[in-house]
Amino acid sequence: MRYILFEFKEGLLIAFRALRANKVRTSLTMLGIFIGITVVVLMSTAIKGIDNSFQDGISALGSDVLYVDKWAWFSNEDWWRLRNRRSIDMADYEKFKELARLPLAIAPVINARQTVKFGERRVESVFLNGSNADYVKTTNFTFDQGRFYNEVESNASRQVAVIGSEVATKLFPRGDALDKTIKIGGANFKIVGVLSEQGSFILGPFNPDNQVFIPIGTIFKNFVARHRGTITINVRAPSPAMVEETKAEAEGVMRKVRGLKHDEENDFSINQQEGLMENYNSVVGVIQIAGLFITGLSLFVGAIGIMNIMFVSVRERTKEIGIRKAIGAKRRTILTQFLLESSAICLLGGIAGLVAAILGSMALNQYFPTSIQPQAAIIAIGVSALTGILSGFAPAFTAAKLDPVDSLRYE
Amino acid sequence: MNIINIEHIAKIYQVGLEEVQALRDVSLRIDKNEYVAIMGPSGSGKSTLMNMLGCLDTPTRGKYEFNGVNVSEMTDNDLARIRNKEIGFVFQTFNLLPRSDALHNVELPLIYAGIPYGERRERAKKALVDVGLADRIDHKPNELSGGQRQRVAVARALVTSPSIILADEPTGNLDSKTGEEIMQLFNELHEKGNTIILVTHEEYIAEHAARIIRLKDGLVEKDEAVTKRQIPKSSSAVAP
Numbered sequence: 001m002r003y004i005l006f007e008f009k010e011g012l013l014i015a016f017r018a019l020r021a022n023k024v025r026t027s028l029t030m031l032g033i034f035i036g037i038t039v040v041v042l043m044s045t046a047i048k049g050i051d052n053s054f055q056d057g058i059s060a061l062g063s064d065v066l067y068v069d070k071w072a073w074f075s076n077e078d079w080w081r082l083r084n085r086r087s088i089d090m091a092d093y094e095k096f097k098e099l100a101r102l103p104l105a106i107a108p109v110i111n112a113r114q115t116v117k118f119g120e121r122r123v124e125s126v127f128l129n130g131s132n133a134d135y136v137k138t139t140n141f142t143f144d145q146g147r148f149y150n151e152v153e154s155n156a157s158r159q160v161a162v163i164g165s166e167v168a169t170k171l172f173p174r175g176d177a178l179d180k181t182i183k184i185g186g187a188n189f190k191i192v193g194v195l196s197e198q199g200s201f202i203l204g205p206f207n208p209d210n211q212v213f214i215p216i217g218t219i220f221k222n223f224v225a226r227h228r229g230t231i232t233i234n235v236r237a238p239s240p241a242m243v244e245e246t247k248a249e250a251e252g253v254m255r256k257v258r259g260l261k262h263d264e265e266n267d268f269s270i271n272q273q274e275g276l277m278e279n280y281n282s283v284v285g286v287i288q289i290a291g292l293f294i295t296g297l298s299l300f301v302g303a304i305g306i307m308n309i310m311f312v313s314v315r316e317r318t319k320e321i322g323i324r325k326a327i328g329a330k331r332r333t334i335l336t337q338f339l340l341e342s343s344a345i346c347l348l349g350g351i352a353g354l355v356a357a358i359l360g361s362m363a364l365n366q367y368f369p370t371s372i373q374p375q376a377a378i379i380a381i382g383v384s385a386l387t388g389i390l391s392g393f394a395p396a397f398t399a400a401k402l403d404p405v406d407s408l409r410y411e
Numbered sequence: 412m413n414i415i416n417i418e419h420i421a422k423i424y425q426v427g428l429e430e431v432q433a434l435r436d437v438s439l440r441i442d443k444n445e446y447v448a449i450m451g452p453s454g455s456g457k458s459t460l461m462n463m464l465g466c467l468d469t470p471t472r473g474k475y476e477f478n479g480v481n482v483s484e485m486t487d488n489d490l491a492r493i494r495n496k497e498i499g500f501v502f503q504t505f506n507l508l509p510r511s512d513a514l515h516n517v518e519l520p521l522i523y524a525g526i527p528y529g530e531r532r533e534r535a536k537k538a539l540v541d542v543g544l545a546d547r548i549d550h551k552p553n554e555l556s557g558g559q560r561q562r563v564a565v566a567r568a569l570v571t572s573p574s575i576i577l578a579d580e581p582t583g584n585l586d587s588k589t590g591e592e593i594m595q596l597f598n599e600l601h602e603k604g605n606t607i608i609l610v611t612h613e614e615y616i617a618e619h620a621a622r623i624i625r626l627k628d629g630l631v632e633k634d635e636a637v638t639k640r641q642i643p644k645s646s647s648a649v650a651p
Contacts, residue, residue: 003525010522021510323506326467327567328495328523330488404467408506 007336015340022313029309030349032302033387037353037380038360040295044376045361047288049369054280063273064104064240065138066247068096068233068254072269074279085267086258087230090216095257096233102246105137105236110216112223114185116163118171126167127211128184130219131234138236141208144168145178146193149215153192157217162193166209187222189214243272299383302349303391310342310395321399322407335400342392343385350384414574414606415441415464420473420483421629422459433459434470435629441575441608446601448609448617448637451626458579460626461610465498465577466490478574495523499568503580505560507552507567513539514548517567524571538566542596558589565596575606582616594619595643615641 019026067073070085093108100106112128129135132155136148149160161182168177177194189212198208220226237246247270254268314321321334329337354377361370422434434456441447451457462468463475466482469490475483482493500506507516514535521531539548542562552560561581568576578597582590598619601607609620617623618641625633 006525006527014522017511017515319506320508323508324519324523325491326465326494326500326506327520328491330491330523332488333523405462408467408502 007333008340011333011336011340012344014337015344018337018341019344025309025313026345029306029345030352032305033299033346033349033384034302034353034356036295036299036302037350037384038356039298040292040383041354041357041376041380042360042364043291043295045357045370045372046364046368047284047291048373048376049361049365049371051284052371053369054284062138062140062236064237064243065273066235066237066243066250067271068235068250069269069271070230070267073271074275075269082269087227088233088268089226089231092254092257093231093233096250096253099253099256100235100249102238102242102249103235104238105134105234107131107135107138107234108216109135109232109234110219110224110229112219112229114223116167116171116212117183118180121171123167123170126184127206128219128223129211129213130216130224131213132216135213135234138234139208141198142196144194144196146191148193148213154215154217157215157221159187159189159218160192160215161189162195162213163191164195164207164209164211165197166207167212168194184212184214185222187218189218243274247272299387303346303387306342306346306388307391307395310338310392311398313341314338314395314399317399318402318407318410321402322404322410325402325404326408331400334402335396338396338399339389339392342396343388346384346388346391347381350380350387353384354380413440413442414478415439416474416476417463418474418476420463420470420475422456422463422468423471432629434463437473437626437629437631439624439631439634441606443574443606444601444604446597446607446609446619446621448611448620448623449626450611450614450617450623451632452612454628455626456629457610457612457626461577461579461608464575464608465500466493491523495520496571497574499565499571499573499576501561501564501568501576501578501581503583505552505557505564505584507560507563509552512549512551513544513555513563513566516552516563517570520567520571534570535566538570539563541569542566556589557585558592561585561589561593562596565593565600569600569605575608576600577608577610579610580612581609582613583611590616591643594641598643619643 068088070088071082075082090108093106097106108131110130112130113125114128116123116126133149133151133153141148144165146162148162149158152158153160161184163171163177163182168175171177171182172180177191179191181188181190183189195208219229235246235250237243250270251266254270255266258267260267324334357380358372361372364370417437417439420434420437421432424431424433437456437460449457449460459468463470466477466485467490469475469485470483473483474481477493478497482490485493494500508519514532517538518531518535521534526534536548539545542565544559544562544566547555547559547563550559552563555563565576576597581597582593585593594616597607597609607620609617611617618637618639620637621640622634622636624631
C-alpha cells in the first residue's frame, strides 16, 4: 500500500514536471476542458437560477388559490368556444360569494393596463389589478409601507392605490411613496400601501412587483366599461390540502350561478397554479436536457482534443520513455505517469473552468437570476478528472508498451 | 565469481518474410571487477549483445545468467527491476532528460527504486560530486558541455551501485581530450571495484580495457586479454 502511494506521489511530481516543461502545449490542451466545464457549469447555474425564480414566482401565486375565469390557462379546447363564453360579471361574483362555504377568501379581479405617472417620472403599460379589500386575503403579500385598501375605501370606490415594489422604485427612487398622489391614466390616486418585493423575474408583468392594486369600482369608472370586461374570481382554499375539495365545491356553485343544466358543459374554467407548474416543469425539463447535451458535447470535444495531444506527446517523447525504461521504469510506472499527466491537465482545466463559471455567474446575475450550487462544483471536478483518465488511457497504454530498444533508437 | 554467464545465446529477428540472425551462437563469461571491451564492425551483433547484457531484450535461444539468476525468460517488470538496480547504462548520446537538472537526472533511478526523497537527494548529490560536478548540480543538460553531460550520465549509472556499468560508445560524441577524461573516469571506477563493459568500434578506446571480445557476423571471433593497455593521461578532473 505504501508503495502504491509512493509511486502515485512520485508519478504526480514527474507528471507536473513534464507539464511545466511544456507550458504552452499544456495550456492549450487545458483550454478545451476549461471551455467545456465553464459552459456546462454556467448553463446549469443559469437554469437553476431561472428554475428557482420561477418556483418562487409560482409560489407567490399561491398553491392554494383557484382562478375562476371565462378563459382556461391550458386547454385543448377551441379558442373560439372559449371566446364565445358569456363573461363573468359582478352579479355572478356576488352570487358565488353567497353560496360557496369552503373558501377562506373570495375576491373579484379585473385587469387593465395604463401608464402611471408621478411628476416627471412615468412607468408605461402598468398592469392594474382591480379588486376589493378581500383580495389581499387571497395572497401572501407583505408590505414595506402602509396597508392594502380597506372595505370602506373599496365599497366607495375611492381612488386609492397599493403599488408593487418595482413600480415604487421607479416612481419614488428615494422610497417616499406613501401618501403621495400618482396619476393612473388621467386619474389621481393616493398611495395607501407599498408592497415589499415579492420577487419573480419570470412572471414579467404578472409579477406583483410590477402591478398597481386599486378598488374594482375605480376600474369600471375610469378604464373599463362594466359590460366589456370579464371578471376572474380568485378563490382561496383553507389549505393546500383542501384545494381539490374547494375546487369541486366552486365548480358546483358556479354551475348554479351560471344557471347550467346538468347536461350542459361548464361555461367557465377553474385554473390553478398546479397546471402552470406542470407545464413549466415539462418545458424546463426539455430545455435542461437539450442544454446539458449541447454543452456536454463541447466537453466531449475537449476530451478528444486531450486524447489527441497525449498521443502526440507520447510519440514525441518516445526517446524519453526509452531512457526511463532503460533506467528501470516499469510499464505501470510509465502508464501512471502519462495517466497522471492527462488527469492533471483536465483537473486544472476543470478547476479553472469552475472558477470562471462562478465569476461568470456572478456577472450574469445582474441580468439574469443564477444559482451556484455546490453539487455543480463537485460534479465539474469529478467530470474533469474522469475525462482526464478516460481520454488519457489509450495514449498512456501505448507509452507503457513501447519497446525500450526501439524507443532509444528513435530520433 | 561471475556476474555474467552467457551460454549459446542467439537472437533472431523477423523482418518481413526474412529472418535476420543478429546473434547466432555466443557464449561468454564476465567476472566481477573485470574491465571488458566488446568490439566489432557494423552488423556484427555488438549492439544486440549489449541489449542482451543490459537486459533490454531477451535472447531467442540460450541462457543468460546474471549474478546467478536466469534472466533469459524473465518478465518485463522483473527485467526492469534488474536494469534499475544492477545495471548502469552510459550511452553515446548521453540520453539525459533535457528539461530536468542534473540532480533530477541522477536521482531518477532511485525514484524508480522507491527510495524516499531525502535519502535519494543525498545519494544523487554524492554521485555528482564523485564525478567532479559538485558545482553543476542544478544545471540543465543544455547548460553543460558534452563531457559534463557524459559525467552526469555516469553519475546516474553509478547512483544505484549497480553490478555492472554498460557503456555504449561513451566517447563517440566527444572530442578526443574530453573523451580521454571520460576514459580516465572509467579507469578510476574500475580501480574502485566496479565491473565495466565497454562497447565500441574504436580500437584505441577498446585498448583501455583489460580484455577485448571481438564479434563478427553474430559470433565471437576472438576473446583475449589486452597486452598493451592504454593508460589515460592523469588529470585532476575527478575527485579522489
